[in-house]
Amino acid sequence: MELFLKGDRCYTDKCALKRRNYPPGQHGQGRSKTSDYGVQLREKQKVKRLYGLLEKQFRSYFGRADRMKGVTGANLLSLLERRLDNVVYRLGFASSRAESRQLVRHGHFTLNGRKATIPSMQVKAGDLVELREKSRNVAAVSDALDAVVRRGVPQWLELERDAFKGTVKSLPVREDIVTPIQEQLIVELYSK
Numbered sequence: 553m554e555l556f557l558k559g560d561r562c563y564t565d566k567c568a569l570k571r572r573n574y575p576p577g578q579h580g581q582g583r584s585k586t587s588d589y590g591v592q593l594r595e596k597q598k599v600k601r602l603y604g605l606l607e608k609q610f611r612s613y614f615g616r617a618d619r620m621k622g623v624t625g626a627n628l629l630s631l632l633e634r635r636l637d638n639v640v641y642r643l644g645f646a647s648s649r650a651e652s653r654q655l656v657r658h659g660h661f662t663l664n665g666r667k668a669t670i671p672s673m674q675v676k677a678g679d680l681v682e683l684r685e686k687s688r689n690v691a692a693v694s695d696a697l698d699a700v701v702r703r704g705v706p707q708w709l710e711l712e713r714d715a716f717k718g719t720v721k722s723l724p725v726r727e728d729i730v731t732p733i734q735e736q737l738i739v740e741l742y743s744k
Contacts (some may be wrong), residue, residue: 625735637671644700
């Protein structure tokens with residue numbers, strides 16, 4: 553499945569999945585039936601790679617989502633979407649989540665006027681994410697902002713492109729997350 557991990561390359565014809573949609577090697581095109589556990593595990597691994605998390609971090613997020621009120625799967629996706637590196641990616645300041653993580657780690661962004669260098673920081677409704685004055689001429693950021701038209705900004709975020717800032721209008725709900733994730737499979741996997 554296309555996870556858009558390579559930034560702009562995923563939107564062109566050079567994407568590996570568009571050229572060859574099967575695993576490499578002599579036996580890549582063979583048919584194999586996957587068990588229920590395999591389907592659940594594949595979904596969990598997909599979400600982990602999509603957001604760039606390690607197993608321990610992902611399990612921690614699942615534990616927090618499980619303790620929250622409401623549907624566990626929707627809570628999990630909301631927590632993952634509210635990470636600072638993901639918000640930077642969604643606002644269009646970076647072309648991939650890995651790039652946004654590095655930009656945050658290197659101190660290019662402020663959260664509510666204070667320098668933020670921790671990619672896993674949780675944003676709240678009303679928070680202001682802004683590109684620092686010194687970083688406004690970074691080539692990667694300007695290229696990503698030019699390409700944000702193709703990807704779009706989610707409804708729960710608001711981008712002021714000329715001012716290099718974005719606002720979290722509200723917390724993301726399940727309907728705002730358009731990535732094809734079946735969070736119920738992850739909940740089933742962890743509830744065994």
